[in-house]
Amino acid sequence: MSVLSAPHFHNEEAAILHLESILWPNGANCPHCGSVERLNKLKGKSVRPGLWKCYACRKQFTVKVGTVFESSHVPVHKWLQAAFLMASSKKGISAHQIHRTLEVQYNTAWFMAHRLREAMRVLNIEPMGGEGSIVEADETFVGGLEKNKHARDRKHQGRGAVGKEAVFSLVERGGRVRSTHVPSVSAETLGKVMREQLYTDTHLMTDDARQYIPLGKHFMMHESVNHSIGEYVRGGTHTNTIEGYFSIFKRGMKGVYQHCNAKHLKRYLCEFDFRYNERDTTDAERMITALQGIKGKRLTYRA
Template sequence: MSIMSRKEFHDEQAAYDYVEARVWPHGATCPKCGEHERVSKMGGKSTRIGAYKCYKCRKPFTVKVGTIFESSHVPMHIWLQAIYLMCASKKGISSNQLHRTLGVTLKTAWFMSHRIREAMRNENGPFGVGGGSVEIDETFIGKEPGVTKSKTARGGAHKMKIMTLVDRDTKNAKSVVVDDLTVSTMSKVITDNMAREARMITDEYRQYKLMAKDVSAEHDFVRHGAGEYGRGDIHTNTVEGFYSIFKRGMRGIYQHCGKQHLHRYAAEFDFRYNNRSAKEISDTVRADIALTGIIGKRLTYETIGA
């Protein structure tokens, strides 16, 4: 039987029950005051699905309150379909595709996808705890707003810039959008996300050599310019493999992304990478993990930059 035939993808009450079981594993909890004992489900024919009342603060609520679903008129079972599709699509799924598949407007599909990406954002780290190895690399994508391509500037000067760290032990990735590739900017990203005792592995980019003694206990690098792509366990193949999926998705699926949204797209690819099938995490489990991140991640059209 197709996974998309499951009851929570088609029945609204089943969808609410599914979300409640994952967001409230110990029972309904009031998002206003945190009460979970003096709470009861509201009855009556006119009562909306999933409504509860807190008898401490006297406020009604549903599992949507305080989450990415708040104030959304999209049915919960449609939200669950969207979350599953985004979590199961290795290189992402466009808003146009969600619009056609789910039967919602393009604007609604775009807004839903950004809310789901916000739920996927997770502060992993620090990487390399205990002296583990961390691969670090940078990549260029799209066009930096307000920057014109110059014949004298370096190849990626007019493009948006992303730094990614991959922890070889936990096999997790963290991508950060940066404005430039100066030593101060790059070293801050590394110190914010990597343990001081970690072993840093990079390519021969000069900036890493300049900051190495200040950000890591050990620094090894490969010389791509000399045709060297691996020397024992010294390589950046893992982070470059991450980028191969990221760029295929950004160029082939999403095609264009404004810089104000790039951090969420990066978080989406980080999330799927960190919860991938190689870790024996199925599409269903990945979608359930995404559901645990919906709390406190509410976005509006204004805050999302529409």
């Protein structure tokens, strides 16, 4: 039997109950006043599924209130299908594919995908690394025109970056990745990110890019490999972990999404970071983790 044969992917009442079990593991609570008492699930032929009333503040609500699903007219079971597709697709799934699979309008599919990426965004980020931890740091570029691939770009300090957006990532070996859309890859820009997101007693590994030379002095140890002379591994010194992450990210951005507006790049990074960080879980577990992130977030812009 297919995973997508589960009732909550097809039946609206089952979908709402499933979402309630994820967001309200200890029972319903009112999103308006926070009360967990004097709540009643309304019933009747004229009542829409999943409608509750709080008799403390006298307001009605559903499990979607206070989440990225609020004010959406898309059925909850289709939200769950979209969440599963995005959580289980290693290199992502396009809004056009969601539009065709779920039989919704393209702009609806686009908005759904961005809301789910917002759900994947991690709040209250703690620094990475620390004593005994190895963190690899590197940057890559996405977008741009083919005709500019040999042009030199002073801002990004190299060839092939003209018109591209810079992405800086940190990955802890055996742990998590964290990616940031940065305006440039200068020592000043990357240094600010590294000081905010890494503990100083981290063992840092990078390539031989010159901006990392002064930055490495802020950490307990800094080792690098010299890619310019063909050195990619020297004992345990390498950046293969972050390069592996970038290979998945760039295949997804080029092969699946093809074009990304710069103002939305941060949300795509959340999506790829999320799947990498949840790589040791099943697709169903990854979907549940993504849905747990819909609370307390709203997106109001439209396609």
